[in-house]
Amino acid sequence: MDFDLIHKSLVLAQEKAKQLNRHVLSVTRLSIDSPNILDLLEKNKERSDINLWLGNSGHSLIGFGIAHELIAKGINRFSLISDAWKALISDAITTGNGRPIAIGGFRFDIHQCHSELWKDFPDAVLTIPSILIYSNLTKANDLIISDLVTPQSNIENRLIELKKFWTQINLKKPSTPLQSTVKCNLQDETSIKENWSNLVHQALDDIRQQKLTKVVIARSIHLKTDQPISLSTVINKLRSNNPKACIFAFSRHHSYFVGATPEILFSAKSGYFQTMALAGTAPRGNTPEEDYVLGSKLLRSIKDVTEHALVVNTIKDTLTSLCSDIHMDDNPSLHKLPNVQHLITNFKGQIKSNKNILDIISQLHPTPAVGGIPSKTAMSFLRDHEKIDRGWYAGPVGWIDSDGNGEFMVALRSGLFKDKQATLFAGCGIVAGSECESEFQETHLKFTTMINAIKN
Numbered sequence: 521m522d523f524d525l526i527h528k529s530l531v532l533a534q535e536k537a538k539q540l541n542r543h544v545l546s547v548t549r550l551s552i553d554s555p556n557i558l559d560l561l562e563k564n565k566e567r568s569d570i571n572l573w574l575g576n577s578g579h580s581l582i583g584f585g586i587a588h589e590l591i592a593k594g595i596n597r598f599s600l601i602s603d604a605w606k607a608l609i610s611d612a613i614t615t616g617n618g619r620p621i622a623i624g625g626f627r628f629d630i631h632q633c634h635s636e637l638w639k640d641f642p643d644a645v646l647t648i649p650s651i652l653i654y655s656n657l658t659k660a661n662d663l664i665i666s667d668l669v670t671p672q673s674n675i676e677n678r679l680i681e682l683k684k685f686w687t688q689i690n691l692k693k694p695s696t697p698l699q700s701t702v703k704c705n706l707q708d709e710t711s712i713k714e715n716w717s718n719l720v721h722q723a724l725d726d727i728r729q730q731k732l733t734k735v736v737i738a739r740s741i742h743l744k745t746d747q748p749i750s751l752s753t754v755i756n757k758l759r760s761n762n763p764k765a766c767i768f769a770f771s772r773h774h775s776y777f778v779g780a781t782p783e784i785l786f787s788a789k790s791g792y793f794q795t796m797a798l799a800g801t802a803p804r805g806n807t808p809e810e811d812y813v814l815g816s817k818l819l820r821s822i823k824d825v826t827e828h829a830l831v832v833n834t835i836k837d838t839l840t841s842l843c844s845d846i847h848m849d850d851n852p853s854l855h856k857l858p859n860v861q862h863l864i865t866n867f868k869g870q871i872k873s874n875k876n877i878l879d880i881i882s883q884l885h886p887t888p889a890v891g892g893i894p895s896k897t898a899m900s901f902l903r904d905h906e907k908i909d910r911g912w913y914a915g916p917v918g919w920i921d922s923d924g925n926g927e928f929m930v931a932l933r934s935g936l937f938k939d940k941q942a943t944l945f946a947g948c949g950i951v952a953g954s955e956c957e958s959e960f961q962e963t964h965l966k967f968t969t970m971i972n973a974i975k976n
């Protein structure tokens with residue numbers, strides 16, 4: 521590793537920090553030989569400062585440590601984070617063609633009661649890892665070393681610390697696979713079903729009274745294992761079981777939030793964007809014939825097509841003021857995943873030059889694929905009736921770079937892990953015509969993404 525280049529960047533950052541009398545981010549990019557991200561994860565699985573992204577469009581990131589963390593609370597969390605990010609990157613010193621990259625996530629709803637379960641996950645966080653390995657399909661692998669330098673920093677010490685940190689992360693460690701067996705907790709099925717049925721009926725009542733057109737309700741399940749659940753085992757299984765999904769993991773303090781989501785909230789590359797409406801679900805068939813029948817039925821289901829169209833129209837309306845040259849699929853098609861198939865409508869186009877990805881996700885979130893219509897009424901319905909703390913489930917998670925590129929996904933098919941416990945989340949859209957039992961089964965299928973990653 522070229523430590524001279526890192527040293528140079530730290531020195532320049534300190535000169536600037538002294539001039540400005542505030543901290544300055546130093547970022548150095550070095551090329552490294554094909555590091556295996558999953559291998560690095562395995563070696564460091566016990567760490568509590570890992571940010572991982574295995575994107576479905578080829579971008580992979582793994583970050584260790586924290587050079588700097590932007591944290592925001594409350595109603596203006598998106599704009600606070602966006603302003604802090606802009607200020608940070610405008611001062612940053614970059615060497616070796618480096619560019620700052622941050623990774624993080626946002627809570628689904630800041631007004632929902634904040635429970636103890638999510639205490640390690642603030643309303644909004646963007647982390648600039650000390651060491652970040654970034655790779656994509658076309659470019660070589662980058663090792664990005666970042667540090668926050670103040671006028672008082674001891675540069676020589678910082679360099680020694682960074683060297684030590686890299687050695688520690690890269691150290692060969694014998695892997696000790698954990699044998700976990702999943703046991704469901706004692707919560708009995710009847711009470712779960714009863715709560716679910718009350719929630720669905722309440723939602724249908726509000727729909728009948730025209731207070732709501734759609735609301736996406738969710739439930740959680742708690743699992744206990746006989747050994748701590750290994751992050752790398754879960755990630756490896758998610759990765760191999762869900763080739764079309766984006767796999768993410770955020771470990772903070774003693775918990776980690778992990779998922780394999782199919783849903784892009786907004787992704788940006790060189791001024792162009794991609795997003796999607798994903799709503800309307802059917803099971804997969806056991807045979808190709810059965811699968812075809814289920815898929816065809818979904819494409820013709822008035823209830824599902826309506827549920828989907830509500831998402832399409834809202835996304836289209838929101839994008840109009842933020843993007844130009846918008847192209848969208850004429851009709852929904854099927855997005856087939858291992859356990860379920862969804863209706864999908866893809867969008868692409870250009871981002872208006874004065875908009876950045878964080879401004880845009882603040883407008884898009886929550887789409888009616890996770891909230892509802894009207895959005896405010898649906899959110900207040902969820903606060904009053906859902907009785908779970910969604911935390912980061914169904915919130916935006918992703919990464920961003922200083923050139924305005926990035927990807928944010930909706931954190932679905934996900935769970936929060938702590939020691940020997942996991943809390944998994946799944947939801948589904950309720951519209952006129954939704955049925956309690958089939959919606960329950962749909963959430964059950966959605967849980968299996970995570971359950972299959974935990975089970976032996």
Ligand SMILES: C=C(O[C@H]1C=CC=C(C(=O)O)[C@@H]1O)C(=O)O
Nearest residue numbers: 799800801889932946947948949
């Ligand atoms: C809310 C979830 O899924 C959303 C995304 C796709 C299909 C959905 C549906 O058909 O209800 C949901 O809107 C979830 O997976 O927890």
